[in-house]
Amino acid sequence: MNRRDFFAVLGGGVLVMLVDDDILAQETGGGRGGQRQEPQNLNAWLHIGETGIVTVYSGKVEVGQNARTSLTQAVAEELHAPVASIQMILGDTDLTPYDMGTVGSMTTPRMWPVIRRAAATARETLVDLASQKWMVDRSTIQVADGKVTSGNRAAGFGELTHGETLTRAIPMNVALAPAAEWKIAGTSLAKVNGRDIVSGAHKYTYDRNAPGMLYAKVLYPPSFGATLQSLDSSAAEAIPGVKVVRDGDFVGVTAPDSFTAEKAIAALNADWKPLAAEASSKDVYAYFKKNARDAADTAGLTAYTVAYIAHVPLEPRSALAEWKDDRLTVWTGSQRPFGVRSELAQHFNLPEEKVRVIVPDTGSGYGGKHSGDPAVEAARLAKTTGKPVKRNWTREEEMTWAYFRPGGLIEVGGKLNPDGTLAEWEMHNYNSGPSALQTPYDVPRKKEQMHQSKSPLRQGSYRGLAGTANHFVRESFMDELAHSAGIDPLEFRLKNARNDRLRAVIQAAADKFGWKDRKKAPGRGFGISGGFEKGSYVSNCVEVSVVNGAVKVVRVVEAFECGAVVNPEHLRNQVEGAVAMGLGGALFEHIDFAENQILTNRLSRYRVPRFADMPLIETVLIDRKDLPSAGAGETPIMGLAPAIGNAIFDATGQRIRSLPMVPGKLPATNSSPSAA
């Protein structure tokens, strides 16, 4: 269905949309032809049907961060409609406007206001309708709880729009409710589809099927870069129902059930030529420096390292592909439905209009689900077999063939004035990324540089990108400087932080934690950190116990400020979850690799945080109703590792300069890594 058809089947009612050239071109039948120019504006469409059902279309997706709920709150707040009357259509490239992806904590700061404006415009349109219909002044009209009233007249939204089709563009200046007056936004609305989750009714991509569907497996090399020399597929092809598809180095099998598909892939006899490995997890940090395009003279700086880690979304990547009349439809769990559409269109040399990507609410992403690998695999096999094809990655495939949070070598240095203020600051990040590389503290002379390098592993975005790595290094080294100057770490931060919002979170965390009254005891340590990224501010205070080299995080306080809070309970949930995930990266998560193979490619070999690892988590939310709302999916993870490291130092006197932090073991690169 193209968008014109889509608007036609919406039927009567009020449709509100952001108008830009792209949509106009399509609506007037003017094709984009070969142009591949995507609209850059954030768009959302809102429709009020004749039954009063409000449907909102956004290209964002739900991956557990509760965007579906927060966007529903935006609509309810401005349209004055009951939550139950609102449905969100998310992440469907045929139905929703273009969106670059659910990335960078941008849903709240960017999409949320657009949807509020759309809803407010719809509300004003309803007032116009009532005013005309009842011949009353607009000022006499109220809109509340899905009804429009004036004096003793009342009508439901659907009654007012009945029989009429109205299209309105969203004016930029439509009035929005100030946060201090919010009635639904700013409250802890429960997850709107929570019942489907607890009852097992929600169908994730992994759970979906189609009539006549085949299950697929793809033959992967035993090591990265290996090339297929020969293939004997006779045993696999002898299994009833099995089809083997070979296209160059791509080899896939399909079967009527997953068990048979697994048997078939195991029955393939392939001969591979391995590729010589350039680095392993043991020597990769020197490799980063050696292969940096613009290595700096960093003599005298202190080296930190950050391991590659895996996202481990609990729902592995998955896709269901179906071809009908040269049109391709793919269901897949991706954070970038339109990006996956482009990937598919390019692979099959199709115009993008011939490809539809649908993203059901997905079993998490954490920045790890940007690419469309299983979508392409499923679509290739569906095309060859002429049947719908399902491609579910296994955990091992997920932990080998997806991409990783980049490893990095980070070198840092700084000098203090006699009064303990920062005089100089220098930080160089090799390979891991530039996010949050800029210090939020006041420094008169600073140099902060990202050095691109070669990565022996496929790498990509992670929750907060390099924000976890750069915060780990900066906040650990700030602790080193504080100790070298004999200044309390809290006092040192406040001395060097001029930004009021940063100072406020640091102070709030310290107050809640009782930093000033902390009591030293053998094997106990306390650490603090602060930070800023993506429009929000974070500070952690942590207590650890270290017994025989085993670290237990006992207590974590996190203060967090992201402007006006949209949903306090869901924000707390995000903060707690970030603390849990951050704990894994801080203390045990790491990808071991050698000879182009991932050695930690399953959950029995890759430890993630569990119930028994959890500290007491206390969250302090600073609700700045005077500030626009920023996203909160990423920044809450950033301050945890350094606060834990600083607490380990406090407990043991050992400064651990590598993630994950394993006390008793010297970091891989403790001095100048160029000599390694």
Next chain:
Amino acid sequence: MLGTLHPALVDLSHNILMAKVTELNVNGSRRTIDADPDRTLLSVLRDDLDLTGAKYGCGEGQCAACTVLIEGTPTKSCITRVGAAAGKRIVTIEGLAASGKLHPVQEAFLEADAMQCGWCTPGMILGAVGLLQHTPHPSEADIVSSMNGHICRCGTYSRVVHAIQLAASKGGRA
């Protein structure tokens, strides 16, 4: 039952042992299937019976997203042969609120907002139901040790503990 086999019967016995599983007792009803007994219970539930509330997370019993109840005991269906589950009472998340009314543990998970993406949630709920069956008033330590095999990658652990305590306080065994 077969006793000592004549060598000529060994092949036959293998065939008998390898006989397909033709019926499962799931959520109180008998479901007809035609499955190789070596298949995992998880794949049969998901692929053959469309009971997709049981999730695949690791395939090696490490994450417990695939948890179902077998004779009331939380069991990881990804490492359970369907042959071993035949004839036993299996309850999946879809069977927990069969009448349409949520189980108290499901209600408690909603009340505590004990989920984010929800992929681990059905397994967590069935693990909790199993725990409360034999320990109606678990301590926090009981909950942690009993649930430690379950992974929530979104990190909602403290909320799950709270949900189980809530369910217990309301007599969550129902």
